[in-house]
Amino acid sequence: MAKQIFKRPEALKDAIFHYCPGCGHSIIHRLTAEVIDELGIRERTVGVPPAGCAVLAYNYFDVDMGEAPHGRALAVATGIKRARPDLIVFTYQGDGDIAAIGTAETIHAANRGERLTAIFVNNGVYGMTGGQMAPTTLIGQTTTTTQRGRAPLRDGYPLDLSQMLGVAAGSVYVARTSVTSPKSILKTKKAIKKAFQVQMNDLGFALVEILSQCPTNWKLSSVDSCKRIEEEVVKSYPLGVIKDTTGKGH
Amino acid sequence: MAKQLMRGSHVIGEAATRAGCRFYAGYPITPQNEIPEYMSERFADLEDATFIQAESELAAINMVMGASMTGVRAMTSSSSPGISLKLEGISYIAGMELPAVIVNIMRGGPGLGNIAPSQQDYFQATRGGGHGGYRTIVLAPHSGQELVTLTMKAFDLADSYRTPVILLGDGLMGQMMEPVSFPDPIDPSKLPKKDWVLNGTKGRDTRLIASLHLDPVEMEQFNWKLARKYAAISEREAQHESYLLDGARFAVVAFGTAARIAKGAVNRAREAGLEVGLFRPVTLWPFPEKELRALTRTVKHILVFEMNLGQMLEDVKISVGEQASVHFHGRPGGVISTPHEVENVIKKLMYKYELDK
Numbered sequence: 001m002a003k004q005i006f007k008r009p010e011a012l013k014d015a016i017f018h019y020c021p022g023c024g025h026s027i028i029h030r031l032t033a034e035v036i037d038e039l040g041i042r043e044r045t046v047g048v049p050p051a052g053c054a055v056l057a058y059n060y061f062d063v064d065m066g067e068a069p070h071g072r073a074l075a076v077a078t079g080i081k082r083a084r085p086d087l088i089v090f091t092y093q094g095d096g097d098i099a100a101i102g103t104a105e106t107i108h109a110a111n112r113g114e115r116l117t118a119i120f121v122n123n124g125v126y127g128m129t130g131g132q133m134a135p136t137t138l139i140g141q142t143t144t145t146t147q148r149g150r151a152p153l154r155d156g157y158p159l160d161l162s163q164m165l166g167v168a169a170g171s172v173y174v175a176r177t178s179v180t181s182p183k184s185i186l187k188t189k190k191a192i193k194k195a196f197q198v199q200m201n202d203l204g205f206a207l208v209e210i211l212s213q214c215p216t217n218w219k220l221s222s223v224d225s226c227k228r229i230e231e232e233v234v235k236s237y238p239l240g241v242i243k244d245t246t247g248k249g250h
Numbered sequence: 251m252a253k254q255l256m257r258g259s260h261v262i263g264e265a266a267t268r269a270g271c272r273f274y275a276g277y278p279i280t281p282q283n284e285i286p287e288y289m290s291e292r293f294a295d296l297e298d299a300t301f302i303q304a305e306s307e308l309a310a311i312n313m314v315m316g317a318s319m320t321g322v323r324a325m326t327s328s329s330s331p332g333i334s335l336k337l338e339g340i341s342y343i344a345g346m347e348l349p350a351v352i353v354n355i356m357r358g359g360p361g362l363g364n365i366a367p368s369q370q371d372y373f374q375a376t377r378g379g380g381h382g383g384y385r386t387i388v389l390a391p392h393s394g395q396e397l398v399t400l401t402m403k404a405f406d407l408a409d410s411y412r413t414p415v416i417l418l419g420d421g422l423m424g425q426m427m428e429p430v431s432f433p434d435p436i437d438p439s440k441l442p443k444k445d446w447v448l449n450g451t452k453g454r455d456t457r458l459i460a461s462l463h464l465d466p467v468e469m470e471q472f473n474w475k476l477a478r479k480y481a482a483i484s485e486r487e488a489q490h491e492s493y494l495l496d497g498a499r500f501a502v503v504a505f506g507t508a509a510r511i512a513k514g515a516v517n518r519a520r521e522a523g524l525e526v527g528l529f530r531p532v533t534l535w536p537f538p539e540k541e542l543r544a545l546t547r548t549v550k551h552i553l554v555f556e557m558n559l560g561q562m563l564e565d566v567k568i569s570v571g572e573q574a575s576v577h578f579h580g581r582p583g584g585v586i587s588t589p590h591e592v593e594n595v596i597k598k599l600m601y602k603y604e605l606d607k
Contacts, residue, residue, distance in 0.1 A: 044450035048316075058458050064448040066319045067460035069342050072312040075304070079316025079324070080448065082300040083273055087320075087450060105312070108305035 009033035011042045013062045022222030024212030025053060027179045028121055029060050031189045032092070036063065039196055045088045046080055048073045050097040053127040057092050071102025074109035077116050088199055090117040095136040096126045099161040103135075106161065113170025113204035117195045120161070120207055123214040124233065131217030135159040138236055143217075158236050162209045166243035172204035174242040178211040178234070180226035194246070203246060211237055253429040258419065259284035261394050261430050262353055265401035266325050267292050267299075270438035271351070273317035273324035275302040275310040277332060280365045281421035282355035285327040298438065307332040311339030311352070318348040319459050321447035323405050323438065327353035329421075330371050331362060333379070340414050341380035344476075345461030349408035351401075352386075353417045355424040358583040367421035367507055368583030372561035375416050376535040383473070385480050387415040387487065388534040390505040394428030400532070402433070409442070411483055418534060420557065422507045422586065483536055490538035492545075494520060495527030499605045501545060502596065503529045503566050504555040507586070512555050514589030519596045524606055526596055534562065539569040546573035551603050555592055556580040575603075 008014065011033035017026045036042050042063055049057035051070035058065035068076040073091035081089045091098075098106050098120050109116060125143055126132040132145040136158055140149040150158075166174045173195055177188040188210055195206035211233050213225035220228060256264070263285050266274070274293065276286040286303060293299035300317070304310035310326045317324040328336060333354045343350050356371045358364040375388045387407050389400040397419070404415040448457055463469040491509075494516055495501060504512040509530040519526045529545055529552075531538050546552075552574050554563045559582045567576050579595045581587050600606050 043452035046319075046448045046450070055462060058460065062451070062456055064451055064457050065460070066316065066448050066458075067342070067346065067462060068315075069312065069338055072308065072315075072339070075309040075312035076316035076319075078302070078309075079273070079275070079313035079318070080320055081316075082302065082313070083317040083320040083322045083324075084449060087448075104305055105309050108309065 009037045011036040011062050013060055015059055017060065018056060019053065020216045022213060022215040022225060023053070024123065024179045024210065025121065027185060028119065028188070028210055028212065029057065031185065031192055032090070032119060033061065035189060035193045035196055038193065039200065041088045041196070041200070044086065045090065048077045048080070048089065048091045050091070050093040052094040052097050054092055054094060054121065055128070071097050071100070072105055073097065073102065074114070074116060074118060075105040078109055078114050081114060081116055085115070088196065090119060090196070092119045093121070094127070095120070095122045095124065095134045099159050100135040103161070107164065107168060110165045110168040110171040110205040110207070113172070115199045115202055116205060117199045118207040119192065120209040121212045122209050122237065123212045125214055125217045127214050127217055138233065160237065162207065162242050165207055168205070170205050171207065171243055172246055173198045173206040173244050176209040176211065176237060176239050176242060178229055178239060180213065180229050198246060211239070253431045255427055255429050256394065257284055257425060257427050258394060258397055259355070259424045260288045261397040262327070262401050262417065263288035263292055264432060265398045266351065266405070268432055268435040269323065269402040269405040270436040270441055271323045271325050271405060272296070272299040272438055273314065273322045274300070274326065275304045275313035276326050277304050277307045277310050277328065279329045279332045281357060281424050282327050282329045282353065284424070285353060307335035308339065311336040314350050315339055315343050315346070315348060318343070318350050319448045321444045321449070323349070323409070323441070325351040325353065327355065329355045329357045330359050330368070333371065333374070337380035340386065341382050341384060342461050343414045344378070344384035344386065345382060346459050347412040348459065349412050350414045351404045351408055351417065352414055353419070356418065356420040364584055365421060366584050367557060367586055369420060369506060369508060369557035369561070370583050371418070372534065372556070372558060375418050376537070376565070384476065385535055387411070387413060387483060388418050389415065390418050390532060390534050391423060392506050392509045392530065394426065394430040397423065398430055398432055407487065411479060413479070418506065420507050487533060488536040488538040488541065489532040490541050491530040491532060493528035493530060495529060495545065498525050498527035498549055500524070500526045500551050500553070500596065500600050501529050501549045502526065502553045502555055502592070503531070503542070503562070505531050505534060505562060508555050508557050511587055511589055512592055515592035515596060518589060518593045522597070524597065524600050526600065531562070537565045537569065539565070542566065542569040543573065546570050550574050551577070551599060551605065553577045553579060553596060553599055555587070557583055557586070
């Protein structure tokens with residue numbers, strides 16, 4: 001009998017993703033599920049999905065899931081985790097969710113050092129609602145609400161939430177990665193794994209920001225979307241570890 | 251247990267703890283700051299309890315939402331402007347069918363208003379308040395001892411019906427000190443097990459707690475389910491107090507602090523020989539509609555007294571229909587009426603309708 005070398009992670013349900021072709025969510029879902037499997041925590045993990053394209057994440061993750069109002073995922077997750085510290089709790093949020101309407105909940109969860117893992121998917125637009133400007137939209141980028149390009153003095157500057165969270169004393173691990181190539185996908189998986197391990201070791205707040213492609217709203221092909229991240233988006237949002245104090249006696 | 255003199259806000263905190271509440275999140279706002287203060291200290295000695303001073307009212311209600319998903323009895327408290335902020339979360343909690351207790355120690359409004367006692371949030375509390383046509387059970391205490399019983403009852407109702415319950419007081423209820431006694435505390439581990447909580451999938455299928463129903467038919471079915479639940483609550487849970495209504499020819503209808511003032515007014519009018527009593531709704535939703543309608547068999551003239559400009563008045567009118575004449579006296583918040591003032595209104599009306607003869 002042939003040896004099985006590739007299979008669906010246990011933490012993913014046998015369901016077909018509703019995401020658009022070329023969208024980064026499917027990859028990030030899979031990576032998160034693989035990490036949950038590898039850490040052996042599926043039976044004690046609770047996920048909190050956002051409002052946005054990933055609102056239906058509970059159709060895919062084979063773990064307990066509790067919905068949150070738009071932007072409030074880290075407050076809801078705080079309630080779950082504090083009430084049941086033995087559970088592993090992660091949020092899965094887009095840029096509008098975590099860095100606009102939920103900025104306060106995010107910064108304060110990090111600042112309290114909540115033992116939570118946040119997966120932050122940054123594609124620079126509000127995808128679900130049709131491609132409006134997000135807090136993370138690049139200067140000059142056209143969206144449905146910045147049809148002549150984002151002008152900072154009218155629309156504000158791109159918000160680097162992860163840098164801000166790196167300043168918060170309660171954050172332990174903050175990293176920015178992408179999913180544009182096999183190499184970057186593997187790096188992302190490593191970062192997600194570490195972000196879960198920080199929680200399992202009771203160290204504090206961990207977040208992985210993943211630059212993700214949105215071919216539909218960017219009106220680019222999948223390949224060109226990946227190219228745009230690698231050549232353009234990373235200039236505003238450089239990849240790498242923003243903060244890591246896991247080795248510093250936390 | 252012996253009686254002790256306690257401030258209303260502290261009574262709420264102690265009663266909640268004794269009801270098995272083990273999660274509290276809140277944000278400072280006057281006149282209810284003594285609740286988070288009390289909870290922070292009371293929970294400090296309980297290993298299984300969590301107190302969080304949240305960064306906002308929004309965060310506080312959402313933390314309560316998350317905690318409730320795990321099955322723990324959870325509470326937040328605030329005052330009028332803060333409750334407005336919490337309404338988003340309360341709507342979700344109703345839509346997720348989660349139990350939660352929300353205390354509103356009302357103050358003057360609209361906007362920032364002031365910190366004086368008021369009952370201007372009656373509409374907000376009894377009509378759901380937030381979006382989506384949901385309801386919350388609303389309990390209106392009028393004394394320190396009733397703060398004990400209704401706070402504890404709020405947790406039982408929230409669990410029984412998996413619904414948010416509002417304890418609706420005002421600055422006076424929160425600040426007034428009265429002698430109270432408490433029942434023995436409930437051991438939270440002895441409470442009925444909840445078979446819907448998020449606690450990991452070990453040995454079972456995954457669970458989902460969500461208010462999203464994208465399928466139109468599913469959405470409608472869910473709202474019919476909520477409607478059946480609300481009908482059951484309306485049928486079973488309406489509660490009121492009849493005060494000196496035996497043989498009364500005239501009735502005052504008032505709740506909470508206004509009812510407390512009205513009792514003084516009724517006592518004075520009785521001393522003057524007038525046959526008047528008080529009908530006091532204890533639950534504002536469900537409103538004790540049938541019970542009030544039954545009263546109109548003997549009482550044909552009613553005075554509604556509120557610390558607003560006539561909100562419960564609408565429920566009274568709906569309840570009695572054409573069976574009684576309904577009058578109103580109220581002050582819109584900021585200034586508290588005296589029993590003497592209300593007594594004068596009672597007398598004027600009773601003389602007018604020749605009920606003194």
